[in-house]
Amino acid sequence: MFSPLNDTALDQLFRTARTYNAFSGEIDDATLHRLYDLLKFGPTAANACPARFVFVKSAEAKAKLAPALDAGNRDKTLAAPVTVIVGYDMAFYDKLPVLFPHTDARSWFAGKPEAALETVALRNGSLQGAYLILAARSLGLDTGPMSGFDNAKVDEAFFAGTAIRSNFLVNLGKGDTSSIFPRSPRLGFDEACLIA
Amino acid sequence: MFSPLNDTALDQLFRTARTYNAFSGEIDDATLHRLYDLLKFGPTAANACPARFVFVKSAEAKAKLAPALDAGNRDKTLAAPVTVIVGYDMAFYDKLPVLFPHTDARSWFAGKPEAALETVALRNGSLQGAYLILAARSLGLDTGPMSGFDNAKVDEAFFAGTAIRSNFLVNLGKGDTSSIFPRSPRLGFDEACLIA
Numbered sequence: 240m241f242s243p244l245n246d247t248a249l250d251q252l253f254r255t256a257r258t259y260n261a262f263s264g265e266i267d268d269a270t271l272h273r274l275y276d277l278l279k280f281g282p283t284a285a286n287a288c289p290a291r292f293v294f295v296k297s298a299e300a301k302a303k304l305a306p307a308l309d310a311g312n313r314d315k316t317l318a319a320p321v322t323v324i325v326g327y328d329m330a331f332y333d334k335l336p337v338l339f340p341h342t343d344a345r346s347w348f349a350g351k352p353e354a355a356l357e358t359v360a361l362r363n364g365s366l367q368g369a370y371l372i373l374a375a376r377s378l379g380l381d382t383g384p385m386s387g388f389d390n391a392k393v394d395e396a397f398f399a400g401t402a403i404r405s406n407f408l409v410n411l412g413k414g415d416t417s418s419i420f421p422r423s424p425r426l427g428f429d430e431a432c433l434i435a
Numbered sequence: 436m437f438s439p440l441n442d443t444a445l446d447q448l449f450r451t452a453r454t455y456n457a458f459s460g461e462i463d464d465a466t467l468h469r470l471y472d473l474l475k476f477g478p479t480a481a482n483a484c485p486a487r488f489v490f491v492k493s494a495e496a497k498a499k500l501a502p503a504l505d506a507g508n509r510d511k512t513l514a515a516p517v518t519v520i521v522g523y524d525m526a527f528y529d530k531l532p533v534l535f536p537h538t539d540a541r542s543w544f545a546g547k548p549e550a551a552l553e554t555v556a557l558r559n560g561s562l563q564g565a566y567l568i569l570a571a572r573s574l575g576l577d578t579g580p581m582s583g584f585d586n587a588k589v590d591e592a593f594f595a596g597t598a599i600r601s602n603f604l605v606n607l608g609k610g611d612t613s614s615i616f617p618r619s620p621r622l623g624f625d626e627a628c629l630i631a
Contacts, residue, residue, distance in 0.1 A: 372562075
């Protein structure tokens with residue numbers, strides 16, 4: 240009834256894919272467009288698509304990002320071909336008349352308390368960040384996602400005057416296999432799952 | 436340099452995949468194990484793996500879930516072969532001595548204010564929810580993720596006495612193509628992205 244992808248694809252997406260610490264290669268703008276043209280189709284609540292993406296590629300943009308990075312993440316991030324700032328727009332609901340046109344979905348969110356909006360934006364913006372990671376892998380790119388940075392500094396440097404907030408960062412490129420350690424363990428099925 | 440998956444795979448994961456409202460088929464427990472054995476490899480901060488998954492399959496479990504569902508989501512969810520409750524464990528850091536054994540990562544989180552822990556758990560638990568959606572698609576399953584339910588009621592019915600909180604739900608099965616409308620629009624590259 241169901242048609243799984245082949246083992247090569249399952250490996251590339253999940254089983255042998257790794258978080259790399261060093262990257263080589265160049266990523267042209269056409270590849271970044273292909274990446275967005277895949278990830279954009281991933282589902283979000285009310286199709287709100289709250290994520291926003293800055294592809295940090297130029298020396299100038301890397302220099303703006305550098306002071307916000309934790310020391311342990313700085314050198315590897317500055318050396319990566321591209322670093323994506325995955326953010327989310329707290330005013331995401333202003334796009335709903337276009338994104339969810341068959342009803343007034345904007346009114347479900349506009350005027351809600353900031354904490355409730357943040358939960359929706361963080362949940363769905365993080366889903367889209369994961370779509371970015373797996374879309375990159377599906378295009379043959381390796382990824383290095385990380386949370387080790389100062390969100391307020393990134394927001395000030397890249398999102399001042401907007402309602403966009405940084406969520407996490409993802410380095411992109413061709414992963415250097417000498418930059419990784421053996422994979423850390425995962426929870427067993429019975430530790431993380433229940434069939435009820 | 437990079438090897439993309441073929442068009443069939445990119446379609447199955449992103450381009451022609453849809454959020455379905457009606458499902459058929461049966462999903463055996465072995466398939467749920469295969470699903471977890473893919474999604475578990477997706478990256479999370481400090482490999483913390485905060486997501487927890489309840490696969491609601493039995494009539495008894497569906498009856499426990501029913502009162503928490505919004506009216507518009509109730510019938511389709513009760514009729515789906517499996518509904519996954521994607522949750523996250525607020526005490527996720529207690530697993531870090533196993534999951535991130537090379538340093539004392541537990542001390543990075545234990546005792547932090549609840550709001551900060553919630554951000555980490557929601558961010559990374561949502562990433563894992565997206566890995567579940569794409570792992571399901573990679574196994575040929577269709578998905579129906581949704582936020583339209585009462586989180587507090589689900590937590591009371593399924594997670595009482597634990598530190599686990601519900602995040603969102605995902606119906607699984609063989610999608611009925613007559614249950615969907617034309618796909619809603621997505622933001623253009625320049626509305627959602629910036630190359631800097």
